[in-house]
Amino acid sequence: MAGEPRWLNDEEQYAWQSYLHATTLLEDHLDRQLQRDAGMPHIYYGLLVQLSQAPRRRLRMTELAQNAKITRSRLSHAIARLEKNGWVRREDCPSDKRGQNAVLTDEGMKVLEESAPGHVATVRAALFDRLSPEQVRQLAEICRSVADGLQPQGADLPWLR
Amino acid sequence: MAGEPRWLNDEEQYAWQSYLHATTLLEDHLDRQLQRDAGMPHIYYGLLVQLSQAPRRRLRMTELAQNAKITRSRLSHAIARLEKNGWVRREDCPSDKRGQNAVLTDEGMKVLEESAPGHVATVRAALFDRLSPEQVRQLAEICRSVADGLQPQGADLPWLR
DNA sequence: GTGGCGTTCTTGAAGTTTTAACAACGAAGT
DNA sequence: ACTTCGTTGTTAAAACTTCAAGAACGCCAC
Numbered sequence: 239m240a241g242e243p244r245w246l247n248d249e250e251q252y253a254w255q256s257y258l259h260a261t262t263l264l265e266d267h268l269d270r271q272l273q274r275d276a277g278m279p280h281i282y283y284g285l286l287v288q289l290s291q292a293p294r295r296r297l298r299m300t301e302l303a304q305n306a307k308i309t310r311s312r313l314s315h316a317i318a319r320l321e322k323n324g325w326v327r328r329e330d331c332p333s334d335k336r337g338q339n340a341v342l343t344d345e346g347m348k349v350l351e352e353s354a355p356g357h358v359a360t361v362r363a364a365l366f367d368r369l370s371p372e373q374v375r376q377l378a379e380i381c382r383s384v385a386d387g388l389q390p391q392g393a394d395l396p397w398l399r
Numbered sequence: 400m401a402g403e404p405r406w407l408n409d410e411e412q413y414a415w416q417s418y419l420h421a422t423t424l425l426e427d428h429l430d431r432q433l434q435r436d437a438g439m440p441h442i443y444y445g446l447l448v449q450l451s452q453a454p455r456r457r458l459r460m461t462e463l464a465q466n467a468k469i470t471r472s473r474l475s476h477a478i479a480r481l482e483k484n485g486w487v488r489r490e491d492c493p494s495d496k497r498g499q500n501a502v503l504t505d506e507g508m509k510v511l512e513e514s515a516p517g518h519v520a521t522v523r524a525a526l527f528d529r530l531s532p533e534q535v536r537q538l539a540e541i542c543r544s545v546a547d548g549l550q551p552q553g554a555d556l557p558w559l560r
Numbered sequence: 561g562t563g564g565c566g567t568t569c570t571t572g573a574a575g576t577t578t579t580a581a582c583a584a585c586g587a588a589g590t
Numbered sequence: 591a592c593t594t595c596g597t598t599g600t601t602a603a604a605a606c607t608t609c610a611a612g613a614a615c616g617c618c619a620c
């Protein structure tokens with residue numbers, strides 16, 4: 239990390255500023271929209287989405303955490319909260335006595351179905367409606383490159399950190 | 400928000416997934432790097448950067464909050480923490496008795512100078528080194544479009560929310 | 561100058577995330 | 591079976607953010 243630091247040039251600085259600016263605003267925007275319309279922050283909504291797409295609407299805690307890119311600890315707290323809301327319930331894993339499955343309840347599914355259209359509309363209005371199809375492809379490619387460079391390979395936890 | 404919901408097509412879904420994936424990983428990555436090397440999360444670091452670039456290394460609370468895109472409440476708490484660390488101090492605003500200036504201390508400046516090279520290197524490694532110059536321009540343009548659509552015009556607070 | 565209204569900033573409480581530690585189980589060798 | 595080590599998920603405490611409320615000041619019409 240030492241040596242002569244290679245600072246960002248003007249173009250890079252501008253891009254970095256714009257990136258921070260846009261991602262912050264978008265995240266806040268989505269959080270507020272979902273908090274208002276679905277009663278939960280964006281990340282919690284994402285957990286319900288993951289569960290809804292999984293076979294039998296259930297996932298092992300670790301797998302769900304991996305998909306959502308959060309720590310197991312954070313997931314534990316999140317599921318506790320969603321359980322209190324009745325959107326999710328826990329279930330012992332038959333094959334591994336250590337394991338827990340998070341299961342999307344019917345009520346959780348209902349909340350998801352009710353809030354999904356509004357959420358998609360918000361994402362569309364904030365992002366896709368403002369970009370050309372070409373830009374959508376560019377964004378995907380850029381994000382894929384970045385994500386590839388940050389993948390799991392840390393020593394401490396297998397997949398994060 | 401009603402009517403037939405226009406769902407995301409395959410390309411859009413892929414882009415959205417990639418976006419969430421990449422931004423989450425990058426944010427976590429930067430937070431951890433700065434927490435480790437500078438003893439504060441990314442957003443706090445950004446506050447010090449803002450102050451360091453301001454005339455006389457000081458800014459009104461509201462202005463700083465606007466620049467950093469956070470609420471005044473959040474900033475109040477953040478500055479309280481940075482003040483406890485000795486990186487920042489508060490100062491009454493001469494022209495407006497309601498106002499407060501956040502001032503970057505010498506010690507804060509030192510922390511910034513020490514951690515900046517490592518931070519830039521991290522940003523570079525995670526982002527710019529993985530993108531072509533063309534992609535950097537594309538990213539900036541995309542982010543600018545998105546940010547433009549989310550600007551201040553909410554009713555409640557003038558500039559956020 | 562006084563009342564009314566908006567702005568500036570702070571505060572306490574509740575909710576969320578991080579960090580470190582831990583209990584319980586699984587896997588594999590001996 | 592026993593030991594060792596890795597994995598799974600949770601928890602308590604500290605740190606951070608959000609939310610609602612409020613104190614203090616500026617501005618302006620009257």
